[in-house]
Amino acid sequence: MERIKFVIIEKSYLIRKGIASIINRIEHATVVKELENLDEINSALLKYTPDFIVVNIGILSDIDTFRNTEIKADLSQTGIGIASGNSAEKEKKHGLREIISTLDERDDIYNKLQSLIREKVDSRHKLSQQTELSEREKTILKHVAKGLTNKEIAEKLFLSAHTVITHRKNITNKLGIKTISGLTVYAILNNIISIGDLE
Amino acid sequence: MNITPDMKMADVLFHNYTLLPVVSRFNIKLGFGDKTVSEVCRNSDVNLDFFLEITNSYVDEDYIPQKELNTFPVSLIVQYLKKTHQYYLEEKIPEIERNIQRVLDAEKTINDKFSLVENFFTEYKQELTNHINREEANVHPYVLEIEAAAIKNEINKSLHSKIRKYSINDFASEHDNVEEKLFDLKNIIIKYLPPCNSSGLCNSILIELFRLEKDLNAHANLEDKVLIPKVAAMEEKLLALYKA
Numbered sequence: 001m002e003r004i005k006f007v008i009i010e011k012s013y014l015i016r017k018g019i020a021s022i023i024n025r026i027e028h029a030t031v032v033k034e035l036e037n038l039d040e041i042n043s044a045l046l047k048y049t050p051d052f053i054v055v056n057i058g059i060l061s062d063i064d065t066f067r068n069t070e071i072k073a074d075l076s077q078t079g080i081g082i083a084s085g086n087s088a089e090k091e092k093k094h095g096l097r098e099i100i101s102t103l104d105e106r107d108d109i110y111n112k113l114q115s116l117i118r119e120k121v122d123s124r125h126k127l128s129q130q131t132e133l134s135e136r137e138k139t140i141l142k143h144v145a146k147g148l149t150n151k152e153i154a155e156k157l158f159l160s161a162h163t164v165i166t167h168r169k170n171i172t173n174k175l176g177i178k179t180i181s182g183l184t185v186y187a188i189l190n191n192i193i194s195i196g197d198l199e
Numbered sequence: 200m201n202i203t204p205d206m207k208m209a210d211v212l213f214h215n216y217t218l219l220p221v222v223s224r225f226n227i228k229l230g231f232g233d234k235t236v237s238e239v240c241r242n243s244d245v246n247l248d249f250f251l252e253i254t255n256s257y258v259d260e261d262y263i264p265q266k267e268l269n270t271f272p273v274s275l276i277v278q279y280l281k282k283t284h285q286y287y288l289e290e291k292i293p294e295i296e297r298n299i300q301r302v303l304d305a306e307k308t309i310n311d312k313f314s315l316v317e318n319f320f321t322e323y324k325q326e327l328t329n330h331i332n333r334e335e336a337n338v339h340p341y342v343l344e345i346e347a348a349a350i351k352n353e354i355n356k357s358l359h360s361k362i363r364k365y366s367i368n369d370f371a372s373e374h375d376n377v378e379e380k381l382f383d384l385k386n387i388i389i390k391y392l393p394p395c396n397s398s399g400l401c402n403s404i405l406i407e408l409f410r411l412e413k414d415l416n417a418h419a420n421l422e423d424k425v426l427i428p429k430v431a432a433m434e435e436k437l438l439a440l441y442k443a
Contacts, residue, residue: 176390181322182383185315189391 003030004120007050009059010082011036015102019054019082022109029117050078051120057081057094080116131174138192140167145184145193201262202254204237204247211236215258217413220290224282225250249275257417273346276426277339283418284331291411292324298404305397312393316384323380330377338370342430349433354441362438367430371423378419381412 006023008031010016020031032048035041038059045053053075060081079096085103093099098112133141143153150168154161177183187193202211208231212218227243240247249271256262299317306313341361348354385408388401395401 176386177383179380179383181319181380182387185319185383185387186391188315189312189387189393 002124004028004052004117004124005030005032005048005050006052006054007031007033007035007044007048008054009035009038009041010054010056011059012056012084015056015082015084019100023054023113026110026113026117028121029113052078052080052097052116054080054082054100055096057083057099060094060096080113133171133174137167137171137174140164141171141183141187142193142197144168144171144180145187146197147180202236202251202258204235204251206236207231207233208236208239209233211254215254217410218254218257220286220414221254221257224279224286246271246275249279253279253421256420260420273342273426273429276421276429277343280418280421280426281335281339283414284335287411287414288328288331291407291414292327295320295404295407295411296324298400298407302395302397302400302404305400306395309393309395313395316388316392319380319384319387323377323384326380327377338367341365342367342426345430345433345437348437352440354437358437359441362434366434367427371427378412378415381408381415384408385412 006020006029008016008020008023010019016034016036020034023029023031032050033044035044044050055075075097076095077097079094079098081094081096081099083099083101098116100109100112104112139157140153143156148156150161150164153159154164157164171183172178175183175186177186184193184198188195200214202215208227212222225240225243225245227239227245231239234242236250237247239245240250252271299313299320303310303313303317344358345362345367348358385405388405388408
């Protein structure tokens with residue numbers, strides 16, 4: 001199973017490396033990117049599609065850079081705040097999912113992180129048990145391999161383009177193959193389509 | 200551990216063997232004895248600071264480029280990027296192709312299945328070649344022209360309309376990831392091909408694919424994090440100059 005991905009945004013080198021090494025020790029979890037500030041947040045999120053974002057509460061208040069409201073809304077699900085020192089800040093949630101204080105005991109930190117990771121892993125498991133393509137998905141894959149566009153497939157199968165896109169996303173998630181050529185190879189290997197069909 | 204001028208070049212490679220092709224790209228040959236990084240660079244006529252930035256960011260993805268990186272001429276970066284392109288097209292790709300051919304020769308029973316991998320890889324090679332040709336034919340001359348104008352601090356009408364028509368940020372947004380296909384290929388070989396008896400050959404294909412992927416990522420990072428911001432800043436300066 002793909003691991004649960006974390007991005008850390010924290011100015012302090014010591015804290016950043018500390019939290020990263022803790023996360024990397026937890027089963028199924030991995031830190032994919034460490035950032036010092038919010039500058040590269042948008043591109044990092046696009047590139048790494050993290051499951052959780054660990055962010056210093058201090059930076060968070062730098063609200064202007066967080067103008068992207070989508071990210072903000074996401075943070076209530078994906079955000080883990082780092083509250084430093086003895087501030088009362090750790091009592092508030094700051095619109096985030098969880099808060100870790102630099103004064104937290106070892107077990108507290110592990111428990112908080114582990115329960116978030118566990119939850120994610122469980123929901124992934126439910127999804128990943130279905131790696132077999134459904135009949136519908138096989139049909140769509142066949143047309144994709146033949147080189148039809150989403151719109152053409154939609155017309156052929158009397159579906160909306162949106163539905164076709166959803167099916168395609170599911171196919172890619174199940175197989176871990178993104179490109180059309182890759183999907184075509186898969187379809188031939190699994191006799192969903194024959195080489196003759198491609199002519 | 201960062202690579203520093205006083206380290207012995209041999210030690211650098213003992214610790215990070217993945218740097219071997221990178222070092223070759225600088226035309227640095229093996230047989231260093233106990234020479235330090237700075238001595239080897241001096242002897243081989245290589246810009247030491249540039250060498251350090253490239254190697255450090257190659258081994259450590261989190262390495263933050265020093266400010267000096269911005270003082271390197273664009274031409275030096277372009278020269279390095281070209282060398283890297285050459286390495287892909289003249290060494291890495293043919294090497295993988297040869298191994299694919301060997302598997303095809305050895306595995307008669309799954310030959311038809313494995314030839315799909317061959318086709319897939321040929322397609323990938325074409326895509327990568329196009330990508331590289333486009334960069335060398337359009338992007339590199341363009342950035343060199345921008346640099347020359349920025350140094351002279353003057354901009355003429357034709358360059359102005361060029362920037363307006365196609366700026367470096369357009370290149371950045373078109374900068375398609377050639378890694379996607381590579382990822383799929385690894386996935387297909389590891390998960391979906393029928394079991395292959397020539398496991399040694401299959402493994403070396405996979406290892407080469409993983410290495411190529413790492414190298415392409417470092418290459419893209421150099422373009423995205425260093426070249427593009429640098430050129431974008433020059434464009435901005437030139438446009439402001441034109442207005443004035």
